[in-house]
Amino acid sequence: MAAPNATVHRAVVEHLVRQAVYRRLGKPLPRMASGSSPLVVNVSARHCHLTQEAVEALFGKGHKLTPFKWLYQEGQFAAQESVTLIGPRSRVISNLRILGPCRTLNQVELAYTDAIALGFDIPLRLSGNIEGTPGGMLMGPAGFFEMSNGVIRALRHVHMHPDDAEFYGVKNGENMNLRIGGPCAVNFDKLLVRVDKSFKLEVHIDTDEGNACNLQPNTPCELVK
Amino acid sequence: MAAPNATVHRAVVEHLVRQAVYRRLGKPLPRMASGSSPLVVNVSARHCHLTQEAVEALFGKGHKLTPFKWLYQEGQFAAQESVTLIGPRSRVISNLRILGPCRTLNQVELAYTDAIALGFDIPLRLSGNIEGTPGGMLMGPAGFFEMSNGVIRALRHVHMHPDDAEFYGVKNGENMNLRIGGPCAVNFDKLLVRVDKSFKLEVHIDTDEGNACNLQPNTPCELVK
Numbered sequence: 001m002a003a004p005n006a007t008v009h010r011a012v013v014e015h016l017v018r019q020a021v022y023r024r025l026g027k028p029l030p031r032m033a034s035g036s037s038p039l040v041v042n043v044s045a046r047h048c049h050l051t052q053e054a055v056e057a058l059f060g061k062g063h064k065l066t067p068f069k070w071l072y073q074e075g076q077f078a079a080q081e082s083v084t085l086i087g088p089r090s091r092v093i094s095n096l097r098i099l100g101p102c103r104t105l106n107q108v109e110l111a112y113t114d115a116i117a118l119g120f121d122i123p124l125r126l127s128g129n130i131e132g133t134p135g136g137m138l139m140g141p142a143g144f145f146e147m148s149n150g151v152i153r154a155l156r157h158v159h160m161h162p163d164d165a166e167f168y169g170v171k172n173g174e175n176m177n178l179r180i181g182g183p184c185a186v187n188f189d190k191l192l193v194r195v196d197k198s199f200k201l202e203v204h205i206d207t208d209e210g211n212a213c214n215l216q217p218n219t220p221c222e223l224v225k
Numbered sequence: 226m227a228a229p230n231a232t233v234h235r236a237v238v239e240h241l242v243r244q245a246v247y248r249r250l251g252k253p254l255p256r257m258a259s260g261s262s263p264l265v266v267n268v269s270a271r272h273c274h275l276t277q278e279a280v281e282a283l284f285g286k287g288h289k290l291t292p293f294k295w296l297y298q299e300g301q302f303a304a305q306e307s308v309t310l311i312g313p314r315s316r317v318i319s320n321l322r323i324l325g326p327c328r329t330l331n332q333v334e335l336a337y338t339d340a341i342a343l344g345f346d347i348p349l350r351l352s353g354n355i356e357g358t359p360g361g362m363l364m365g366p367a368g369f370f371e372m373s374n375g376v377i378r379a380l381r382h383v384h385m386h387p388d389d390a391e392f393y394g395v396k397n398g399e400n401m402n403l404r405i406g407g408p409c410a411v412n413f414d415k416l417l418v419r420v421d422k423s424f425k426l427e428v429h430i431d432t433d434e435g436n437a438c439n440l441q442p443n444t445p446c447e448l449v450k
Contacts, residue, residue: 112436113338124408124439156409183349184381186437189410211337212411212437214349 009072011038032222035167037201040072041178041221043210044154046093046110048083048138052102054147058083058140065100072202073159075101084139087118096138107150108136111208115153125152126192156209157192158223159199169225171195178203181220186213191223234297236263257447260392262426265297266403266446268435269379271318271335273308273363277327279372283308283365290325297427298384300326309364312343321363332375333361336433340378350377351417381434382417383448384424394450396420403428406445411438416448 015038022029032039056063059081067077079098085108086092093114107130115122123133135147158176160168170176172195178188188209203223205215213219240263247254257264281288284306292302304323310333311317318339332355340347348358360372383401385393395401397420403413413434428448430440438444 111338112439113336113432116436183415185414187412187414189412190408207338208433208436211341211433212413214337 011040037164041203044204045207046114047097047099048108049099049103050106054106054145057143057145060142086137087120089119091118106147109154111206113208120151122151122153126155155192156205157194158203160195160201161199164201165195177224179222180213184214236265262389266428269429270432271339272322272324273333274324274328275331279331279370282368282370285367311362314344316343331372334379336431338433345376347376347378351380380417381430382419383428385420385426386424389426390420402449404447405438409439
């Protein structure tokens with residue numbers, strides 16, 4: 001297994017090449033291309049974050065999550081392990097991916113389409129803000145784990161390093177617009193800005209949002225204050 | 226069963242009450258409230274339109290669709306009958322609702338979330354424009370019916386009477402913006418205008434679009450040229 005993020009991400013390479021081409025042609029850089037970071041927009045499919053205690057209840061005592069694919073944010077990974085989520089309408093979602101590393105709370109993030117299919121009435125929440133949200137039952141190969149709360153739709157958001165926040169002229173907690181072009185063009189208002197020194201510039205939208213605008217690798221995207 | 230659209234739609238009543246309240250208060254009507262029609266925005270869940278020939282193959286010789294619920298557009302209904310759609314990944318969608326009355330072509334309209342789950346790679350098309358689109362297999366209680374094409378994502382659109390088109394200053398085939406407010410606010414660009422004397426003012430978006438913006442009965446909506 002390669003070390004986390006040992007290779008340079010495709011978006012970073014494209015960003016550098018774009019900057020070099022404009023320089024070579026002697027043309028002024030478009031605003032979006034002049035930032036220090038490329039704009040990466042990723043669709044988060046339904047997933048969960050678990051505590052080590054929940055992992056052990058589901059997969060057995062002492063079990064550790066195994067990285068399957070490293071994500072764009074440093075140190076974050078999709079685990080090989082997945083669980084089954086049992087909903088109130090006797091329907092299940094199997095293969096609900098676990099994202100690692102383990103956290104201090106248990107949280108399931110669904111799109112509304114998933115939630116409606118399962119029978120969950122879930123609120124829109126900032127990740128981590130799960131007080132008063134519905135719970136659910138998870139099933140793994142070694143047992144069940146009941147969450148008393150934590151099933152949410154995550155608020156669409158953009159991760160930013162402080163340098164990116166300065167470039168876009170925004171502060172942590174503010175909102176921006178995300179403009180998606182193409183045949184199913186959409187403007188997402190109220191994209192929450194989250195700033196941290198450990199973050200790389202990356203927008204997270206869910207599958208309802210990603211499918212509404214048919215986001216593809218070559219779909220034009222723009223962040224607007 | 227009540228005659229089609231024998232009762233006045235809730236949206237029409239609200240529209241008339243809103244106009245009366247503004248008049249009573251002696252206040253000028255907001256632009257949206259001054260049109261002859263209320264703006265109705267409806268989410269179309271996955272469904273199909275069938276020929277009489279397909280209905281008979283699926284439900285038996287001479288079978289006629291039975292209206293289950295009248296839709297907003299005059300004479301259109303959700304039928305009691307539904308079919309099972311079999312996708313290329315050996316997965317199925319059961320209870321795919323048939324909309325009546327029968328048409329001269331067979332067409333299945335899915336959201337991209339549905340299509341991805343089933344394994345269909347479907348194009349974005351104006352309803353009725355199904356040349357070169359993928360087909361699929363339908364299953365009913367009396368047999369199978371194979372569609373050689375017709376599985377699409379329908380282009381988001383607004384039905385308009387010529388009076389509505391005049392009010393909004395648009396023509397058949399043009400695009401408008403649909404602004405949805407609330408906590409998951411979204412602006413849908415490229416909403417296709419379809420004008421016909423038989424149409425009532427109604428926007429159709431699919432479940433990905435409706436869930437992306439969490440469209441609820443009280444969510445503010447606005448049509449902008």
